[in-house]
Amino acid sequence: MPGDIPTDAPERCNGLDDDCDGLTDGPDASADCTAPEHGSASCQEGHCVFDCSTGYHLCDALCLDSSSLQSCGSRCEPCPEPTHGDATCENGVCGIVCHEGYWPVGESCTSCNDNNHCGVDCQPCTEGQDCCDGVCTTTSGNPLACGDCDSPCPSANDTCCPGDFCCSSDENCCGSNCCSSDESCCGTNCCLSGGLCCNNAYCCNPPFALCCGTSCCATDGTCCGDHCCNPPNTICCGDGCCPDNLPVCWGQSCCETTDTLCPGPDGCCPSSFPNCCTDGTCCAPNTTCCNDGTGCCPDAHPVCHGPYCCDTNDILCPNETGCCPPDWPVCCSDGGCCQAGTYCCAEGCCW
Numbered sequence: 001m002p003g004d005i006p007t008d009a010p011e012r013c014n015g016l017d018d019d020c021d022g023l024t025d026g027p028d029a030s031a032d033c034t035a036p037e038h039g040s041a042s043c044q045e046g047h048c049v050f051d052c053s054t055g056y057h058l059c060d061a062l063c064l065d066s067s068s069l070q071s072c073g074s075r076c077e078p079c080p081e082p083t084h085g086d087a088t089c090e091n092g093v094c095g096i097v098c099h100e101g102y103w104p105v106g107e108s109c110t111s112c113n114d115n116n117h118c119g120v121d122c123q124p125c126t127e128g129q130d131c132c133d134g135v136c137t138t139t140s141g142n143p144l145a146c147g148d149c150d151s152p153c154p155s156a157n158d159t160c161c162p163g164d165f166c167c168s169s170d171e172n173c174c175g176s177n178c179c180s181s182d183e184s185c186c187g188t189n190c191c192l193s194g195g196l197c198c199n200n201a202y203c204c205n206p207p208f209a210l211c212c213g214t215s216c217c218a219t220d221g222t223c224c225g226d227h228c229c230n231p232p233n234t235i236c237c238g239d240g241c242c243p244d245n246l247p248v249c250w251g252q253s254c255c256e257t258t259d260t261l262c263p264g265p266d267g268c269c270p271s272s273f274p275n276c277c278t279d280g281t282c283c284a285p286n287t288t289c290c291n292d293g294t295g296c297c298p299d300a301h302p303v304c305h306g307p308y309c310c311d312t313n314d315i316l317c318p319n320e321t322g323c324c325p326p327d328w329p330v331c332c333s334d335g336g337c338c339q340a341g342t343y344c345c346a347e348g349c350c351w
Contacts, residue, residue, distance in 0.1 A: 015046025039063035066092050085109035140164075 011018045011028040019026065025043050033041035033048035038056045042049050052063035057074050064071035070078045073092035081087040085098040098109035103122050105112075111134075112122040118131035125136035132139075132149035139145045140160070143153040147164025158166045161173030171178040175188025183190040186197035196204040198211035208216035212223035221230035222241075229241035235249060236242075242254035248268070250261045255268035262268055262276030269275065269282035275296070276282065277289030283296035290297060290304030297309035304310075306320025314323040317331030324330065324337035331337060332344035342349040 013043035013046060013048050036061055036063045038065075069094075080107065082107060082109045084111075 009018050011026045013025055013029040013032040017024045025046060029043040033043055035041040036050055039050050039052040050058055050061060052058050055066055056063040057066050059076035066073055067089055069087055069089050072079050072089035072094045079087035079089055079094035082096045084102040085096045088095040088097050096104050098104050102109040103112045105117060105122050110117050112118055113131050113134050115125045115131050118125050118136050119134050125131050128138055128140055129136045130139050130149050132145055137145050139147055143156055143158045143160045146153050146160035146166055153160060153166035157169040159173060161167055163176055167173050167178035170181050174185035174190055177188060177190055179185050179190035182193045186203050187200045189203050191197055191203035192205040194206050196211055198204055204211055204216035209219045210217035210221060210223060212228050213226040215228045217223050217228035218230040221228050222234045222236055224236035229236055233241035233243045235247055237249035237254055238252040242249055246254035246256055248255040248257055250268050253268055258271045259268040260274045260276055267280055273282035273284050275289060278291045279293050283289050286299045287296040288302045294307055297304050301309035301311055303312055305316045305323050308322050310323035313326055315329045316323050322335045328337035328339055338344055338349035342351055
């Protein structure tokens, strides 16, 4: 201030007139500021102000190298170092250099060996391709990478079949199988030379030469819709087959042409026993069916009674022990008969 007496006190950079020479932060105040390496210092309005030399920039009170990895450009912190690579500083800009086998993608180093980043340009592979050792490779039908990069065929001359499996050069793809050169493909099956492909589902190989439902018939066989009748049984009959000497199919039975075809779904009787019984028995002419599994009775004794054949006017004894004529109407337990007015005894009939 005017009238102050100058002193020998050093001028400081603090916004005061320390040496009382009438000047606030006089010329010597800048000496109170320590200049950083690669820079200069001055006092301005009570504060130390620092300027950096060309190629350096101010970070706090330090002048840092603008070309250094630790302070690239205007940064006050190191350039980030990527995994599988090294950081760079060029023209004041942080960058990366990747190790061998890796390529820069943004601020990272990637192997560029996946379907989204493949090859030196790290571009995505197109649909149907896989990235194999850094090369976008078609894996469908490719014997060098059949289905995926790790599945090459044994030979480059092999065929990579649909379904991603290999057949040798002398084989043909067939569904999930490989057919030899002398075989033909039938659906997923290999038919022998001379065989038939049936409904593109199965093979009929020699000596069978006729497709039949899901079966194969012999050349001289007969197809019966869902099954075959092969010699010597070539006549279709229900679920089975009849031999040529029994050519008449009746239900599930095979009959001769002279047989009697019995009522109902099954059964026939030979000409020597032409009478059909409901229990499946065949009876001779002039006999009657008992229909209880005991056989037949002659027309002269047409009444079946257990194992016995009785006349129509006979007495039928209890427990099927026989039958007695009307003039011997008393039934004995031993199968004998006694006259009326007598009874059965040990001696026969007693009065």
